[in-house]
Amino acid sequence: MTPPIDHSHGGDRIAAALHAHGVRTIFTLCGGHISPILVAGKARGLRIVDTRDEATAVFAADATARLTGTPGVAAVTAGPGLTNTITALKNAQLAQSPVLLIGGAAPTALQGRGALQDIDQRPLIAPHVKLVRQVRRVKDLGPAVTEALAAARAGVPGPVFVECPVDLLYEEATIRQWYTDAAGKGTSVPDRLLRWYLNRHAARLFSGTSRPFTSRVLDVSVPRSGEDAVARAAEALNKAERPLMVIGSQALAQATNAPRLAGAVTRLGVPVYLSGMARGLLGRDHPLQMRHERRKALRESDCVVLAGVPCDFRLDYGKHVKRQATLIAANRSAKDARLNRTPTIAAIGDASLFIEQLSERPGAGKPREAWMSALRERDQTRETEIDARAQGPAATPGDHVNPVSFFRTLDRVAGDHACFVADGGDFVATASYILRPRGPLTWLDPGVFGTLGVGAGFAIGAALARPGSEVWLLWGDGASGYGLAEFDTLVRHGIPVIAVIGNDAGWTQIAREQVKMLHDDVGTVLARTAYHEVARGFGAEGLEVRRPDEVEGILQRARTLAASGRPVLVNVWLDRTDFREGSISM
Ligand SMILES: Cc1ncc(C[n+]2csc(CCOP(=O)(O)OP(=O)(O)O)c2C)c(N)n1
Ligand SMILES: [Mg+2]
Numbered sequence: 001m002t003p004p005i006d007h008s009h010g011g012d013r014i015a016a017a018l019h020a021h022g023v024r025t026i027f028t029l030c031g032g033h034i035s036p037i038l039v040a041g042k043a044r045g046l047r048i049v050d051t052r053d054e055a056t057a058v059f060a061a062d063a064t065a066r067l068t069g070t071p072g073v074a075a076v077t078a079g080p081g082l083t084n085t086i087t088a089l090k091n092a093q094l095a096q097s098p099v100l101l102i103g104g105a106a107p108t109a110l111q112g113r114g115a116l117q118d119i120d121q122r123p124l125i126a127p128h129v130k131l132v133r134q135v136r137r138v139k140d141l142g143p144a145v146t147e148a149l150a151a152a153r154a155g156v157p158g159p160v161f162v163e164c165p166v167d168l169l170y171e172e173a174t175i176r177q178w179y180t181d182a183a184g185k186g187t188s189v190p191d192r193l194l195r196w197y198l199n200r201h202a203a204r205l206f207s208g209t210s211r212p213f214t215s216r217v218l219d220v221s222v223p224r225s226g227e228d229a230v231a232r233a234a235e236a237l238n239k240a241e242r243p244l245m246v247i248g249s250q251a252l253a254q255a256t257n258a259p260r261l262a263g264a265v266t267r268l269g270v271p272v273y274l275s276g277m278a279r280g281l282l283g284r285d286h287p288l289q290m291r292h293e294r295r296k297a298l299r300e301s302d303c304v305v306l307a308g309v310p311c312d313f314r315l316d317y318g319k320h321v322k323r324q325a326t327l328i329a330a331n332r333s334a335k336d337a338r339l340n341r342t343p344t345i346a347a348i349g350d351a352s353l354f355i356e357q358l359s360e361r362p363g364a365g366k367p368r369e370a371w372m373s374a375l376r377e378r379d380q381t382r383e384t385e386i387d388a389r390a391q392g393p394a395a396t397p398g399d400h401v402n403p404v405s406f407f408r409t410l411d412r413v414a415g416d417h418a419c420f421v422a423d424g425g426d427f428v429a430t431a432s433y434i435l436r437p438r439g440p441l442t443w444l445d446p447g448v449f450g451t452l453g454v455g456a457g458f459a460i461g462a463a464l465a466r467p468g469s470e471v472w473l474l475w476g477d478g479a480s481g482y483g484l485a486e487f488d489t490l491v492r493h494g495i496p497v498i499a500v501i502g503n504d505a506g507w508t509q510i511a512r513e514q515v516k517m518l519h520d521d522v523g524t525v526l527a528r529t530a531y532h533e534v535a536r537g538f539g540a541e542g543l544e545v546r547r548p549d550e551v552e553g554i555l556q557r558a559r560t561l562a563a564s565g566r567p568v569l570v571n572v573w574l575d576r577t578d579f580r581e582g583s584i585s586m
Helices: 010-020 035-043 054-068 086-094 122-128 138-153 172-183 189-205 227-239 255-268 294-300 313-318 351-359 369-390 403-413 426-434 455-465 486-492 508-518 531-537 548-563
Strands: 025-029 047-050 072-076 099-105 131-134 160-165 243-247 272-274 303-307 326-331 345-348 418-423 470-476 498-503 541-545 568-573
Touching: 010 035, 010 138, 025 035, 025 054, 025 455, 035 047, 035 072, 047 455, 047 486, 054 072, 054 086, 054 099, 054 255, 054 455, 086 099, 086 122, 099 138, 122 131, 122 160, 131 138, 138 160, 172 189, 227 303, 227 326, 227 345, 227 351, 243 255, 243 294, 243 351, 255 351, 294 369, 303 351, 326 351, 369 403, 403 426, 403 498, 403 548, 418 426, 418 455, 426 470, 426 498, 426 508, 455 470, 455 486, 470 548, 498 531, 498 548, 531 541, 531 568, 541 548, 548 568
Parallel strands: 025 047, 025 072, 072 099, 099 160, 131 160, 243 272, 243 303, 303 326, 326 345, 418 470, 470 498, 498 568, 541 568
Antiparallel strands: none
């Protein structure tokens, strides 16, 4: 059921602007306020992915943006549709992800008069986005989308919001008729005044729409740090004996630049830790990449480059880097570059361009054998310790699955085109320690907001952004509760995600410390729920693993099923382990 393109209404102006920007998917949950956007989007060949929660739609848009570099788009209805997105929007803001949220709104003439789902939306959304555009005339719809998409990508990327009242979205004759009917046929002076007012209002809404909307794409330049900062950083790196680089999510803001960034890191020859969206940048095994004992390495380094990484709690507010070390911070945000610690050299601009520039300077690639081999040796020692954990007896022996050995197996079994999505507590923290992402942008986690519940939306977004890849959704049993109903979306849209639930019957990351410190597990206990049966109820494949010897076979079966186009949920009964002992979530 695809109606022809109807150029006459505002919904199509939005669809046209999106299409011109390379947007190919709108994530949504329907509502009367936004129907014309969805219908027009479909008519223009955009894929409309309808989810079961508006938060999922925004999480999916966020994942699309992160993996493609093109803003992800979600359209939600007025009022509760919009308020449901706030956590996901905040998550995108803190992850600096360019998401366009299009929100419906009550008709312009009825706002503030008790219309259905009419609330003052702007103050709710404004703190979480870079730009709010409240559109009041049809002719402004396309330009508002254009402007918002540019703002989302510019400087420090982030979410933006365009509010579209419903009377701007339908064709003019329908709306004029609607206003005529609303005005009634009364002959009293107030009745006639109301008619005059609404007539004038409608004329204003549609003024300037006789010319068709032609969409254009605004140029957004990538911010480049000054030559001086590059020169000073290159000189400091050349002098350093124990240089170290940490590359974080923001360095992948230009997703399509990832291969060039990987090449530049290799040319630079500086040992590197990858965090957030940068994980996987250098593939599974790269001689420069270190995985373990980052804190020790940072303490020992005499020159640290933080590329797209602020000194927040993850670097102990900057205390991980020695005071005497030269600290080079490359960041699109001047505030993030100086957060908690004034760097010796602040390179304000895109971190990936900065690394490329550094790698082209004379002296790049200087060998530092002793430093490299010390780091490598430590990395290897830790890997050996983890292997011992995977085989017990360090893990509490039990009948079920040891998470460490589970992820060792998954790392072996997952294909070369695997993409991992992490949503949960201890289960996914263990995963991040052990799994080796296969390539650039094959690891997705919520980011600094630490939001549980991103998983289903991220997995949907990832699967659509990367057709043909094998998307593994790594889900804590607690976290899975936010998104299980999206198995319905996966089935209806034929999106073959493999969700693996680490079923430890609890919110373990919280329980661990709560019990130790407060001697009570209240609020942290779940059941060994049959999540795989829930997935079957939605029409997906559900598999269960209770014993260690079943893991490999079932994971292989899950891959085969997903390869045939079926979404799969694997419910894995975990044993308790002390692997995450001592890590606190505050
Ligand atoms: C939206 C949200 N609510 C609550 C938390 C606090 N929190 C952090 S980890 C965690 C436990 C996660 O449990 P589960 O997903 O089962 O993973 P596990 O630690 O058991 O492996 C909770 C509740 C959070 N980060 N986000
Ligand atoms: Mg759990």
